[in-house]
Amino acid sequence: MSLKQKIAVVDDDLEMGRVVKDLLTEEGYEVAQYSSAAEALAKIKTDVPHVLITDHKMKDIDGLMLLKKIQLDYPDVITLMMTGFGSIETAIEAMKLGAYHYITKPFKNEELILLVKRAIEKSTLKNENKILKLELNKSFSVESITGKSPAMASVFELIKLVAGAPANVLITGESGSGKEVIARAIHNSGERKKKPFIPINCTAIPENLLESELFGHVKGSFTGATNDKKGLFEEANNGTLFLDEIGDLSLPLQAKLLRVIQDKQIRPVGGNQIKQVDVRIIAATHRDLKIMVKDGKFREDLFYRLNVIPVRVPALRERIEDIPLLVERFIQKFASYGHSKVKSISAEALQVLMAHSWPGNVRELENVVERAMVLSRSETIEKSAVLDSALAEAKQSVEQLYADRPTLEKLEERYIKMVMSEVNQKKDEAAKVLGVSRRTLYRKERLYGLISADAQEPDDELTEKI
Incomplete structure (x- = not known):
């Protein structure tokens, strides 16, 4: 047993405290004994234990008050309550205050040892989860994103500027450029970093299930709805919802998403109850939503609701x-x-x-x-x-290119990307291979988000082949 596993025993009955200390010391723990709650609180400031065991009835501050104070100031400490036989109400109150468990006097040595062992295991797991969470946040922080180029430096600066704002963000960039990494960095750099970050790919879920996935549903609302289910908006409450490939969202769902953004309310599929939600939306797409708005494929009002803060991720x-x-x-x-x-x-x-x-x-x-x-x-x-x-x-x-039976539009997008790669991004050559004018190629690239919406069209061609 590692000596780093510290236990504090608090009991104004010095003999009882010594018995507990000796028993746990023999088990290999590092044990500190305190004769009062006041002494324990003073010493714990510089020597925080993994587990604290306190008696209930003490002369100065009773065990329940000590538990409350420890839970408030040292939430990572696992607490156990020792209470006299028959004081079940006290034990229940202790657990309501956050105690891990309780043990009634007189107790068997094996019983206490087993309880402490489980408390130590809980403490270890709690610390590991804390470290894992810190590492996860670190792995998606601005500092962890790889890049020293001027193009990425401007993205880093923008992330730092927008992270603390509650405004919605629209991230644009080609497929595979790292849009979700940027979204997580924005979330983990802001005030919502301790709250959920819930990602969803709008193309990965069938259209008939996406509404239920976003807003939830009630039991019996459709075939297969055997239980009530929380939607992702509710799961992300007080946090961030990342809507990847927002350009693939159908027009009816776009209307419902707009309503949620405006009213900050959701209604589960088949339900009547309205639920308030506080969610920051970060959307992403490889498409040019401005072109889609012009073509009637994306709602203009939703576009402006999402595009409050635009972030463009540069291609590699x-x-x-x-x-x-x-x-x-x-x-x-x-x-x-x-x-x-x-x-x-x-x-x-x-x-x-x-x-x-x-x-x-x-x-x-x-x-x-x-x-x-x-x-x-x-x-x-x-x-x-x-x-x-x-x-x-x-x-x-x-x-x-052909494996997943893509739509004609998706196939065209992939084919353009492949041809552009083969000719080293030379648009004149690509246009010849594709059998279209340069103007049409530019329009197609903007539609699929392969170039910036601000890219200038060639003005030396007056006609197009398609």
């Missing part, structure tokens, strides 16, 4: 200087899994990666690095492993 080809940092991070990440001995990448291999156009952005780069680490036989990723991985990635992209 716009921040090539960040690739070495990203590669280093991915190598460390996959090496920590213990499945690869790779520790570095050669200069030649890195040059190959920096010359690639990365239509799949950071996600594609991560996949290539992982595959190259699997193929590498030494501690360094060589050029051949990168080339093999890049070819495999390209082949996989073509296969995926």
Whole structure:
């Protein structure tokens, strides 16, 4: 048993306190004995225990008052109450105040030892969860996002400016560019960071189930609704709801989402009860919503409600200087899994990666690095492993183009991205391959969010082929 596991015993009956102290010391715990609540409170300021065991009836401050004070000032301390036989009401009151458990006098040594062991296990688990939460927040903080390029520096600055504001945020950028990472960084940098961050991909859930997923439903409201269910808005109350691929939301659901944003109220599917919600919305899309508004595919009023603070995530080809940092991070990440001995990448291999156009952005780069680490036989990723991985990635992209039976619109988007990659983003050549004018190519790229909405159209063409 580790001596770092500290226990405080508080009892004005010195003999009883000594018995408990000796018993637990023999079990390997570091035990401090206090003869009053006042003494315990004074000493705990500089020596906080993992577990505190207190008697109920004491001369100065009784055990219940001590428990209340400990729970208020030291919420991570697990508390146990010792109470006389027959004082069940006191025991229940102690647990209402936050005590882990109670034990009645006289007690068997084995009973106390088992109870303390469980309390220590709870303390350990509580601390591990706390550390894990801190690490999770750290992993999605602004400082943890990899990038030193000017394009990313402006994003970092914007995150810091908007994090504390309650306004809705619209994040735009190509698929795989890291929009959710940015959304989490905004959440974890603001006042809502201790509250839930609930992500949902609007394309991943069937249309007929999405309303129920967002707003919840009541039992019997539709076939399969065997129980009441909370919606994600209610789950995210006082926190942040991240709506990924908001551009794929149907017009009827757009209207309902607008109503929720305006009224801050939800009504579960099939229910009559109105529920108040306080949710910050961060939406993301790879599409150009302005074009979709013009085409009648996205509500203009909803667009302005979401686009209070616009954040554009640059494509990887716009921040090539960040690739070495990203590669280093991915190598460390996959090496920590213990499945690869790779520790570095050669200069030649890195040059190959920096010359690639990365239509799949950071996600594609991560996949290539992982595959190259699997193929590498030494501690360094060589050029051949990168080339093999890049070819495999390209082949996989073509296969995926048809694998999931995409819509015609989605297929067109993917095909344009693939052609642009093959011609190294040269629009004249891409337009020829696609059989359209440069003006049409620009319009298509804006529609699918492949370029900024502010990109200038070519003015040297008066006609279009489609």
